[in-house]
Amino acid sequence: MEATRNRLESSSTLLVPRERSGPRASPLPPTPAPRRRRWGRLVRWLIGGAILAEGIWLLAPMVLYRTSVRASVIAPLATVRVHQHGVVEGLPPEVGTTVTQGQHLFDVSVASPDLRPLDRIEGEAESIRRSIAALDAQIADLDRIKATLNQHFHDYQEARIARAQTQSDEQLAIIQAAESRLKEAEYEFQVHGRASIRAASSDIQRTRAEYAVAAARNDLDAARQTAARLDLQLDAARRGYFVGDADGGQDRVASLQRCDEIEIQQAGLRARLGELHGKLLELDSRLASEQRYLDDSQLSVKAPMSGVVWSSTLDSGIEVVPGSTAMEIVDPGLLSIEAIFKEADAARIRPGALVEARLIGSSEILSGRVVHVADPGAINPEMVGEPGREAVPTGMFRAIIALDQQPTGADPANRYLIGSSAVVWTTR
Structure with a gap:
């Protein structure tokens, strides 16, 4: 044990650094800070103050007003469904194509109609x-x-x-x-x-x-x-x-x-x-009846409203089944906001109440009014947007806001602003 302790003490002495011989260098005198550093500090204070003021301005409605928990821009939606089994004929309009009400979209015909008769x-x-x-x-x-x-x-x-x-x-x-x-x-x-x-x-x-x-x-x-x-x-x-x-x-x-x-x-x-003319009239009548039968087996689908094709699952020649969703059409010219509020705000958020809204990332204040207050568990399938297809959490309710003017300043990624997040508030 004594030998082991001597070895440890000798190894620890080897790790102690030695002092250098010779005179020590005298410390340099401190240099004065340049003038430009003070201006940089001032600019940083100003930028921080501006950011703090903007945050206070953005958070002020949440403190001073009754604000929505979540809100997004929605638009009227029309779902085009297929009601018979068949094959798509023609080229359906692509996503983003503008259509008018009553415009022919595509045809659905029976996969193999019997043309022998x-x-x-x-x-x-x-x-x-x-x-x-x-x-x-x-x-x-x-x-x-x-x-x-x-x-x-x-x-x-x-x-x-x-x-x-x-x-x-x-x-x-x-x-x-x-x-x-x-x-x-x-x-x-x-x-x-x-x-x-x-x-x-x-x-x-x-x-x-x-x-x-x-x-x-x-x-x-x-x-x-x-x-x-x-x-x-x-x-x-x-x-x-x-x-x-x-x-x-x-x-x-x-x-x-x-x-x-x-x-x-x-x-x-x-x-x-x-006699031949009589037989020809009979055959023409049978031919018209057979043609009507074949026409009934070919369904012509038209646009239910004017707007833009928002989504489509079709292509020429594909097979469709009854009840399947073919495409969705939205009207981007009639935007509104769907907001979710807490149940404590139900007294103030009612149909006819005046509210204000702002899209996230935009400084434009939009005025509007509440046109509909939905059941908390209801889902609105006739509107397109983020919260429109989800059930409202417990203790909250959904309200539809009609805007007095349509929002502007859309970005290229979402030029119609549908689904954009927003904030809706009203006075307490």
Whole structure:
């Protein structure tokens, strides 16, 4: 033990520093502080005083007024939801895009609609349309044939009328000749009658002259009857009826008979055409019903209000389910403040109360009034902001502040000021 203590004492003596030999250096005299250090100290005091004054100015409302526990800027929010299962068609507007009320946003259609009934109906309708077009063309061709046959008939009618007119004129000449022969026979009979009185003519000659008068009168009657028949034929020809010379019956030409056959054929074609038009109307009605069914399976989503797309979960071609939130639209032109107060301030914070507010980081004082006091446990889904979607803690309540003027001075990161923190106060 004695040896160990001697070793420890010897090691401790080695750690004691030795004093340097020689004379000590005399201490330097203190140098005076420069003048600029006093000005720097003064500037620091002034800056500290300014910071302290600003803090007092910011904390004054909390001491002198009834202030909110927490507040933020909110804006009206509209949630666009999908109500049927399907696939998004079209390109939905991106976040930050400005939309107007009623603007088309996107379409949602059934993933795989059955288009076979629609195609089948369209095929039947197209087939009937082609049949109708073919029948119309056939009827038009028959109309052209009828026009040609009618022209042939008119040409033949004009020829028959001209022939009947010629025969009538010839018969009139025959009548005139028969009248002349009758007059000649009568004159000869009169001459023989006067000669027989003077015994200059025999009875045979007188009788022959009498018979000649009777024959001439008969020829004249026959010629007149023939002329009457020819006049009837001429009148019938002008009306399109041709009386035959043999039996006096109607002689209807082949062209006009063919026109009658074409009329009968066209009547059947028009009846068939009416049936096809009826079927086409039925198919058009079925086609419209099927199209309405397909349109109902395709939902067109429009903007419920004007504003800015705040959030979106959509992209072209993605599948959506009923009840899912597609996007949210906010109206940044109608900002308000949602503030949380303690229950002790409920007597002062009531609808109609005048308040003042200031956004954190801004020196602008905004005036407003309380428009709504919410139930402490209520959550407002129609507003967007930080506290708007959280339940109020116990012992506090929520109030909505309508601003008399909209706040300004937004930063580039939040140009709409939605969700910005604020302080709301009113007099005690």
